[in-house]
Amino acid sequence: MNSRDDVVSVRDPVSVEWIAALTGAAAERAQGEARLHEMLVRVALGELRRRRATAPWLAGVELDDVAHQAAADAMLAILRKLDSFRGESRFTTWAYKFVILEVSAKLGRHYWRVHPQVSLEAESWERLPDRIGVDPGEHAERADLVRAVRHAVDETLTAHQRRVFSAVVLDAVPLDAVVERYGTNRNAIYKALFDARRKIRAYLVAAGYLEREGRGGR
Structure with a gap:
């Protein structure tokens, strides 16, 4: 030394x-x-x-x-x-x-x-399209869009992505608390959120709720 x-x-x-x-x-x-x-x-x-x-x-x-x-x-x-x-x-x-x-x-x-327990309230789901950057005006029926987003969360996300997405986006749990709860780090949480949003949007595009970005898509 x-x-x-x-x-x-x-x-x-x-x-x-x-x-x-x-x-x-x-x-x-x-x-x-x-x-x-x-x-x-x-x-x-x-x-x-x-x-x-x-x-x-x-x-x-x-x-x-x-x-x-x-x-x-x-x-x-x-x-x-x-x-x-x-x-x-x-x-x-x-x-x-x-x-x-x-x-x-x-x-x-x-x-x-x-906050020992966090529950998913109905109004959280109602606000979900706004929180993930989806304009409800892109689809005529907001309730229909909410149901589609909820189905995308249930069907396309991994268990970990679902937990992180629900905590941060639905329940507005601070990032530090999510990091503490799952024993991980900020970068891993950011990655899980990015992947979750990408999967949800892909599901909504495939189901006809949203247009592909740039209209032409890939």
Whole structure:
């Protein structure tokens, strides 16, 4: 392993200062950790407030509590992985990623504590054509179109695609909560949603409910 001098030589002055503070003598390290925790709490609070639209139930003392939990867990992870920091980005940028991930995880777990069960309401199905970008005006009978979309969901999607599609599109469950529930990541959820929408539209085109894109189709 390279010496610490070799590693810090490629870092910017701000990063060098952070690493020195977090690896110095006990008193210096305690001060550095206090500064780091304060910074992480600030970032966590900012991220939680930015996401209030997807977590309106989180406010006040509860929001502060989630922010402090995310900051504490992020700090432990940062200190464990401090030797892996190589200066490709600023230390603060590197550290921010840890707390943002913790915020996402905390929001996901918190959502399911507040909403232990999610049911598919009839009005959710009625709004479904709008949510998947299908203009009900493309077909005369909205109710008929809703039935066709529902049949497409039941018949053409895999079980996983159906679960993800129902949670995100029908029930408007926040993405972080879906990621937490299925133990996956955002990219996998995006892929499942993309494939589900593509299959549903293909079914509606084949059944004559929609025209092929570009009229000519493929």
